[in-house]
Amino acid sequence: MSKPIVATTSLAGCFGCHMSLLDIDERILDLIELVEFNKSPINDIKKFTKKCDIGLIEGGCCNSENVHVLKDFRENCKILISVGECAIMGGLPAMRNGIPIRECLEEAYLNGPSVKNNTEKIIPNDPEIPIMLDRVYPCHEVVKIDFHLPGCPPRADLIWDALVALITGSELKLPYEVVKFD
Amino acid sequence: MKNYTQKIVEKYHHDKTRLMDILIAVQSEYGYISSESIALIAHELKMSDVDVEQTVSFYHFFSAQPTGKFSIFLNNSAVANMMGREEVATALEQETGIKFGQVTPDGLIGLFETSCIGMNDQEPAAIINNRIFTKLTSFRVKEIIRDIKDGKKIEELYSASFGDGANRDVSVQSVVSNNIRKIGPILDPNYKIGEAIRKITKMTPLEVIDEVKNSSVRGRGGAGFPTGLKWEFCRNAKGERKYIFCNADEGEPGTFKDRVILTELPRLLFEGMVIAGYAVGATEGILYIRYEYKYLETYLEKILEAARKKNYLGKDIMGKKGFDFDIRIQFGAGAYVCGEESALIESAEGKRGEPRDRPPFPVEKGYLEMPTIVNNVETLCSVVKVILNGAEWYRSFGTAESTGTKLLSISGDCRNPGVYEVAWGFSVNDILAMVGKSANVQAVQVGGPSGSLIGPDEFSRNLGYEDLATGGSLIIFGEHRNLLKDVVLNFMDFFIEESCGSCSTCRILPSVLRTKLLKIMNARGVQQDIEDMVNWSGFLKASRCGLGQTAANPIITSIKNFRHLYEARVQSRKEYDTGFDLTKAVIEACEVTGRVPNI
Numbered sequence: 121m122s123k124p125i126v127a128t129t130s131l132a133g134c135f136g137c138h139m140s141l142l143d144i145d146e147r148i149l150d151l152i153e154l155v156e157f158n159k160s161p162i163n164d165i166k167k168f169t170k171k172c173d174i175g176l177i178e179g180g181c182c183n184s185e186n187v188h189v190l191k192d193f194r195e196n197c198k199i200l201i202s203v204g205e206c207a208i209m210g211g212l213p214a215m216r217n218g219i220p221i222r223e224c225l226e227e228a229y230l231n232g233p234s235v236k237n238n239t240e241k242i243i244p245n246d247p248e249i250p251i252m253l254d255r256v257y258p259c260h261e262v263v264k265i266d267f268h269l270p271g272c273p274p275r276a277d278l279i280w281d282a283l284v285a286l287i288t289g290s291e292l293k294l295p296y297e298v299v300k301f302d
Numbered sequence: 303m304k305n306y307t308q309k310i311v312e313k314y315h316h317d318k319t320r321l322m323d324i325l326i327a328v329q330s331e332y333g334y335i336s337s338e339s340i341a342l343i344a345h346e347l348k349m350s351d352v353d354v355e356q357t358v359s360f361y362h363f364f365s366a367q368p369t370g371k372f373s374i375f376l377n378n379s380a381v382a383n384m385m386g387r388e389e390v391a392t393a394l395e396q397e398t399g400i401k402f403g404q405v406t407p408d409g410l411i412g413l414f415e416t417s418c419i420g421m422n423d424q425e426p427a428a429i430i431n432n433r434i435f436t437k438l439t440s441f442r443v444k445e446i447i448r449d450i451k452d453g454k455k456i457e458e459l460y461s462a463s464f465g466d467g468a469n470r471d472v473s474v475q476s477v478v479s480n481n482i483r484k485i486g487p488i489l490d491p492n493y494k495i496g497e498a499i500r501k502i503t504k505m506t507p508l509e510v511i512d513e514v515k516n517s518s519v520r521g522r523g524g525a526g527f528p529t530g531l532k533w534e535f536c537r538n539a540k541g542e543r544k545y546i547f548c549n550a551d552e553g554e555p556g557t558f559k560d561r562v563i564l565t566e567l568p569r570l571l572f573e574g575m576v577i578a579g580y581a582v583g584a585t586e587g588i589l590y591i592r593y594e595y596k597y598l599e600t601y602l603e604k605i606l607e608a609a610r611k612k613n614y615l616g617k618d619i620m621g622k623k624g625f626d627f628d629i630r631i632q633f634g635a636g637a638y639v640c641g642e643e644s645a646l647i648e649s650a651e652g653k654r655g656e657p658r659d660r661p662p663f664p665v666e667k668g669y670l671e672m673p674t675i676v677n678n679v680e681t682l683c684s685v686v687k688v689i690l691n692g693a694e695w696y697r698s699f700g701t702a703e704s705t706g707t708k709l710l711s712i713s714g715d716c717r718n719p720g721v722y723e724v725a726w727g728f729s730v731n732d733i734l735a736m737v738g739k740s741a742n743v744q745a746v747q748v749g750g751p752s753g754s755l756i757g758p759d760e761f762s763r764n765l766g767y768e769d770l771a772t773g774g775s776l777i778i779f780g781e782h783r784n785l786l787k788d789v790v791l792n793f794m795d796f797f798i799e800e801s802c803g804s805c806s807t808c809r810i811l812p813s814v815l816r817t818k819l820l821k822i823m824n825a826r827g828v829q830q831d832i833e834d835m836v837n838w839s840g841f842l843k844a845s846r847c848g849l850g851q852t853a854a855n856p857i858i859t860s861i862k863n864f865r866h867l868y869e870a871r872v873q874s875r876k877e878y879d880t881g882f883d884l885t886k887a888v889i890e891a892c893e894v895t896g897r898v899p900n901i
Contacts, residue, residue, distance in 0.1 A: 184884060184888055184901045187882075187884050187887075187901075188901075220890070221890045221891050221894060222890065222893075222894045225891070225894050225895070226894075243894060243895045244895070245895040245896055245897050247897070247898075247900055251888040251891050251892060251895075251897065251899065251900075251901065252888070252891040253884075253887040253888060253891070254886075254887050254888075254889070254890045254891070255887075257882065257887075260880065261880050261882055262880055262882045263880060263882075264878045264880070
């Protein structure tokens with residue numbers, strides 16, 4: 121049987137969840153035995169080269185590019201997992217959700233205390249730049265998500281255990297300290 | 303401000319359980335309750351500021367900001383919309399130049415929305431400075447706003463003719479109509495005031511309770527608890543004082559029969575409270591009335607005063623030594639949940655109207671921790687007739703399990719909306735024939751938003767506790783109505799607005815369900831959404847009170863009885879759709895940056 125194929129991405133996240141994945145330490149060698157990686161910042165494959173089994177999503181959607189990447193993942197992965205608070209609930213970036221996007225952009229580029237030399241009062245508008253969304257969306261509000269791995273970031277052990285459970289078809293152990301967050 | 307507020311606090315003897323009355327007075331005097339007022343009241347009552355503030359923030363008719371010299375509250379119930387509310391709302395915004403939720407810059411007029419105000423048979427209706435304006439049109443709006451701007455007083459805004467019956471009484475003078483279409487033993491105007499009281503002076507309290515139990519009369523507010531049993535529980539409960547509450551909160555959209563009783567037969571109601579007091583050994587009765595009916599205050603106070611003069615109330619009633627009972631009126635301030643008995647008691651104690659955990663039930667520990675009976679207006683009126691004519695006579699009306707008659711509040715698409723008193727046991731079809739249905743009837747909402755939306759298949763069901771139980775509201779929808787938009791969505795908005803927020807189930811789920819409903823209405827839904835709505839609604843059963851437990855009923859009952867309306871709108875080819883719309887999500891950012899969406 122061929123190895124399951126895994127893809128990962130970081131949308132509106134801080135890469136902390138990817139760091140946590142790397143925190144499985146020497147087990148990364150086992151992981152490579154267990155799975156094959158496709159599109160992922162870990163191996164720097166930029167585009168899907170084949171259909172994948174598991175997609176790990178870090179971060180929510182704050183701009184149009186995030187939405188396209190997420191939809192691309194949904195199309196190419198059998199199972200999608202929201203990894204970490206930002207993917208699950210919008211996380212820290214969603215703190216802007218109570219503020220209209222106009223105010224956010226004006227504060228960042230026109231009125232903020234750190235703004236200097238923007239004499240032409242330009243808010244970046246190059247067509248190449250992804251367009252900001254009206255608010256930050258958790259992934260499951262954009263596409264269907266199959267599983268959620270909570271944590272900020274989810275502990276390395278949790279990511280490891282979840283992947284192994286999924287690949288081997290065994291039950292995931294969820295001890296209290298994994299599901300309590302206070 | 304200081305003097306007035308202090309005077310009010312003194313009037314209520316610095317009693318913090320009378321906070322509602324104090325806040326109502328301050329709100330009426332100034333049009334809002336400022337943070338200075340809150341601090342002053344808190345100081346005078348020896349409470350913390352936030353304790354006062356949390357009560358202020360809970361009720362719809364208390365405001366922390368000025369609401370205008372003329373505060374216009376336009377009803378946004380489903381039937382108001384059906385009767386042309388949209389046109390009236392537009393006219394109001396046009397004539398005043400402001401949007402709903404705003405006050406004109408000169409502070410003259412404030413425009414606000416409000417939940418059903420108990421005028422479903424004469425919509426669209428609004429409350430302006432505690433006075434009711436019914437059957438509004440865009441013409442009437444122009445007239446009213448012009449008169450306000452011309453500096454006329456609120457009394458001068460009424461057109462020449464008042465409503466029917468006691469609505470013309472010098473102390474009411476409102477344009478509200480009773481629309482009593484059918485009378486029975488309760489609404490019978492020919493009864494002798496005080497006769498029932500005289501009769502019980504010759505009975506023992508236990509005999510009174512037995513008579514009520516034998517009549518099998520059940521609570522008319524909707525829950526249908528046996529009244530005699532409730533009285534017996536309260537009589538047997540230990541407490542140094544006991545209280546009789548009459549629940550006249552009548553907040554269920556589509557219900558207005560209690561308003562008609564309060565207008566036409568308040569003496570009958572008061573008599574019922576006296577009887578309840580005698581039966582359980584209470585000396586104080588409190589009539590809790592929703593704020594929307596504030597226009598009846600002077601009238602009701604006048605009648606209470608007259609009853610005291612005739613010794614129907616007061617000490618040694620009708621010469622019977624030790625038979626003391628008096629009634630005071632407690633107004634609410636705009637909160638549907640206060641119709642739930644423990645929330646009503648909390649409110650009467652000056653607090654937020656949040657339902658209590660039960661047990662203990664109010665009959666054991668109610669108002670001020672004392673055994674308390676809370677009975678609906680109509681229940682108490684029924685009891686008077688039971689005492690006068692006997693339990694056997696009463697049982698001759700209705701069915702075995704549902705004895706007596708029921709006052710129905712009927713509105714919507716029919717020729718003669720209004721109040722009908724009918725014996726229990728008639729079918730919905732019978733009722734529709736009685737009221738003169740005006741079009742092919744698509745659906746009937748039985749029992750208000752917390753009841754069920756039924757279709758023609760079920761019109762042969764009978765009204766009664768054994769089949770189709772109802773607090774008395776029937777709203778009729780003709781075939782031209784869009785049930786999802788006009789009815790279900792409106793009712794979900796209502797529950798979201800009226801949730802006290804205490805239980806997370808009721809605070810969150812109705813909003814989630816509403817989002818799903820909108821998704822289906824916008825053709826983005828899938829079959830799974832319908833199943834999700836049904837399954838998720840089950841969690842609401844974990845809510846503390848009836849409001850939370852029934853908050854999904856508009857959705858559940860409409861899916862059950864009108865599933866085709868939902869299925870016709872879902873996407874058959876898709877199994878899953880989050881409803882996310884990228885085009886919409888980038889509109890705002892494109893406007894700010896001046897970009898063309900190139901998504």
